[in-house]
Amino acid sequence: MSDHEYVPKSKFGKWFNDRLPLLSLASHLTDYPTPKNLNYWWTFGGILTFCLITQIVTGLTLAMHYIAHADLAFESVEHIMRDVNYGWLIRYIHSNGASMFFLAVYIHIFRSLFYGSYKSPREIIWIIGIIIYLLMMAAAFMGYVLPWGQMSFWGATVITNLFSAIPLVGVGIVEWLWGGYSVDNPTLTRFFTLHYLIPFLILGLVVLHIWALHVPGNNNPIGIDVKKPSKDTVPFHPYIVIKDAFALLMFMIIFAFFVFYSPNILGHADNYIEANPMVTPAHIVPEWYLLPFYAILRSVPDKLMGVIAMLSAILILAALPWLDTSKIRSAVFRPLYRQFYWILVVDVLILGYVGAMPAEGLYLLIARVATAYYFIHFLIILPVLGFKEKTIPLPLSITEPVLGGSPMASAIKKKESLN
């Protein structure tokens, strides 16, 4: 992105760089001009990269000791917890790491929603992000099956059974997924294989995600285009690196509290009971990060329609750049959208809550209302809002509000701190 072409100083460096421009890439990454007004919500990209690497490294180590066999999987996990040196640490980092990964990705996604980061010219970044999110859910779901506890087994049974809703070929597809007539050893071994594969697919997509980001550059809390490089930008290193590092450390402290002091609070007690096809648990609940979609699934009385609703709830996000008709990116300058944004946040939290509750009575009613609102937000409110909303005038540059040079500045700052 930088104006000047990078030339290595040493002769060897120049020789190498002419053949494989790795040094130019490194130079691009360090100089990459970044808007200087990025707030802490922008640090979650770096945090997510950390999460992915952590999951891959701990996952590789676990795979050295884990045995993907229906009769041995549960025991091998206990072996890791008891006899492998620091096995308990590696496993707890990996299992809580999944939750931390989703916590970070949800903040990352909702940051994008607030500041309109998905809008032109960043649609491809957004869509790659949605694909990464889908793969994350697949990886997390299959990872949860591997310890072969009761929730592993019954969660796998419930989720794979969803495919039986497909007319005509549904049952065939389910048996093909299982590799038999029920969730059993073939299911476990293929889930293990895919669980091992997906993180590397995600890694590849993350590279594309960042590549696509580096074409237009970062969005920012004001949501206006910035000239790069200019007074409005800072080089990625050291300014953004140190800020990301600070935020990452804060994140790691929270992460460490879970790992060391309540490593099982985000899991389900039933998963410490070995899988038993003859005994169904009283409530089959997915991990917390899948609960909103689980609530949507159960709120529709028809199985096929439920599955379609659940998938649409995720896929609708891919169409977001075109559903949101407003030209203004940042919610800071969209007073009405800002209110609907927070209603959506509450709506999703409610869906998560009712997803953990039995699907009956009042809970079911709430789930239905919240599901309906979720789709109304994306399909009706957003398209209409773009035409109807009276937005606040945009500042001319980032420097203007930052330096406090305009009467707008204090107003913007106040709004930002509220968010």
Added chain:
Amino acid sequence: MKITFKTVYLVIFLLAGTFQVNTAEKIDLLKTDWSFKGLTGKFDRGSLQRGYQVYTEVCASCHSMKYVSYRNLAESGGPEFTEEQAKAIAASFEITDGPNSDGEMFIRPAKLSDKFVMPYENIKAAQAANGGAYPPDMSVLAKARSGGVDYIYSLLLGYEDAPTGVILDDGVYYNKYMYGNNIKMAEPLSDGLVEYSDGTIASKEQMAKDVTTFLMWAAEPHLESRHKMGFKAILYLIILTILVYFSMKKIWSRIESEV
């Protein structure tokens, strides 16, 4: 920025809250002081040793503990019996080994490296001997019930006469804390059931507390080192965070912008 992290904490709190609502018991569980809770929580060594005694004299006749080895009894962070004591404990159990060079299976005393000997050959045998109910393996039991140690402690003390109108089948007992209130295990503890060698009075509550502590250790044998390491790791992270914070302030002071 303050608000930023307040919000993050709020989100986490909400998540944790959701989960707790999700698993909350309808009845309040009995509470007792667990020495292993908290940031620097450790097991009470005496309680673990007494707990082992209760397990082996009372529970082990029906409940297996197949992932725990005799050597674990002498390891640090556990009951910390001496190696001689652990060897003597192991040797008091018999184990089928083999085949030997003649192709025969043989019986020998257990060694430190052996897993706890199971009371029944297999699950079917356990069910047959217990009216169809399988006494669950106790290796990870303290983590496998919502409510954890509080639940197990409550269950052990939760036996009552069935309320009028509730008719129990033969071999079924009434327990306040059991899911559905019907339990196939007869009340296992009564005052003075075991004789503690350290002079502690073996009341029902004391035995329940000791054996539950032992079960927690069995489920989480590295709990003490986890707490110890966690304390150091978090302290280290906090100091590093402070240093990085001031570095960040210093770096950003080069330009006219706030971080």
